[in-house]
Amino acid sequence: MGDCIFCKIISGEIPVKKIYENDDMLAFHDISPQAPVHFLVIPKKHITNLMEVKKNDTPLLGKLLDKAQEAAKELGCGEKGARFVINCKSDGAQTVDHLHIHVLGGRQLAWPPG
Ligand code: 5GP
Ligand code: ZN
Numbered sequence: 381m382g383d384c385i386f387c388k389i390i391s392g393e394i395p396v397k398k399i400y401e402n403d404d405m406l407a408f409h410d411i412s413p414q415a416p417v418h419f420l421v422i423p424k425k426h427i428t429n430l431m432e433v434k435k436n437d438t439p440l441l442g443k444l445l446d447k448a449q450e451a452a453k454e455l456g457c458g459e460k461g462a463r464f465v466i467n468c469k470s471d472g473a474q475t476v477d478h479l480h481i482h483v484l485g486g487r488q489l490a491w492p493p494g
Pocket of ligand 1: 408410467473
């Protein structure tokens, strides 16, 4: 947790382009956008990945998804949609070990992932 990049973003140690913040979460633009819209929604609580989520975290996950939907709409993805992604651990290509939802939109994305 001490050297977690996203915890440093939450504490303000690392600056980001913020979209939304409250007591539970932070939404901010990805530093290396893979689509015209690419932002992350993260809990302020350090949860390492989706495999570590506990049953009593599910209301928090609901709030994160709700904000992901709302911000995606605000950023123009309401009509054509977007991709909501949670990479998990090594096979899932997770690089930052603090739970985050990616939201990618503004262009046609390919499926399946490579
Ligand atoms: P993952 O591969 O773990 O699912 O995604 C981590 C994401 O965090 C990547 O898309 C990466 O670009 C983003 N990221 C990593 N470090 C920073 C940072 O310091 N600032 C911002 N805004 N995004 C970051
Ligand atoms: Zn963290």
